[in-house]
Amino acid sequence: MKNSIKVERAKKNITQAELAKLVNVSRQTINAIELGKYNPSTVLALKMAEVFEQSVDSIFQLEDRDR
Amino acid sequence: MKTSYLFPNRFKKIGWVIFILGALLGILYLIFGVNSDIKMFDANVFAVITDKRWADGITFFKVVDNNILDEIAGVLLIIGAIFIAFSKEKSEDEFISKIRLESLVKATYVNYAILLFAIIFVYDWMFFWVIVFNMFTTLILFVIFFKRALYKSNKQLKNEE
Numbered sequence: 001m002k003n004s005i006k007v008e009r010a011k012k013n014i015t016q017a018e019l020a021k022l023v024n025v026s027r028q029t030i031n032a033i034e035l036g037k038y039n040p041s042t043v044l045a046l047k048m049a050e051v052f053e054q055s056v057d058s059i060f061q062l063e064d065r066d067r
Numbered sequence: 068m069k070t071s072y073l074f075p076n077r078f079k080k081i082g083w084v085i086f087i088l089g090a091l092l093g094i095l096y097l098i099f100g101v102n103s104d105i106k107m108f109d110a111n112v113f114a115v116i117t118d119k120r121w122a123d124g125i126t127f128f129k130v131v132d133n134n135i136l137d138e139i140a141g142v143l144l145i146i147g148a149i150f151i152a153f154s155k156e157k158s159e160d161e162f163i164s165k166i167r168l169e170s171l172v173k174a175t176y177v178n179y180a181i182l183l184f185a186i187i188f189v190y191d192w193m194f195f196w197v198i199v200f201n202m203f204t205t206l207i208l209f210v211i212f213f214k215r216a217l218y219k220s221n222k223q224l225k226n227e228e
Binding site: 016026028029035040041044 | 165
């Protein structure tokens, strides 16, 4: 799964730490998600989408290797 | 989703105090206590099952005399290690839980790999001592692997800045 969180963060001009606080997780979690090392739970994905005022599937997309 | 089955974060410090105390008593036991040299720890204890007197065979529900230094050390080590291992991190979340699970699986594998090796290659009283240490090694290995994984993900943060 790939995601555009880094881009969305840049658009909104918020840091990893600020996003972490908004969705109530650690900075490590945001960082790991951005690096593609961790797939967030559905709840966390929804919360992040809410912060960016987007739908989940516009931020998170399946890759070929997921299929 | 809340992580269940974990102690509050403050138990971690308490755990370290208990564990270090247990480790000191454990070392004391290894140096002096094996031959029950420290008389202040001699006590009458209630045994659910014992074979203290070989001639009597196995007996149940009996009060026997025993040097309780190793019992105290063992109890403190296990309680301390459990608190250290299973207290929440300051920022316990789903990613930390994943690291926690991975570390626990790894620790279990490594621990049993060591035990398998010992079963095949270690004999007599030395095997007894392997089992003694094996009572604590799963938890200790878990703490080491977990801390290392947390440290790594923290270090990655520093690189991102």
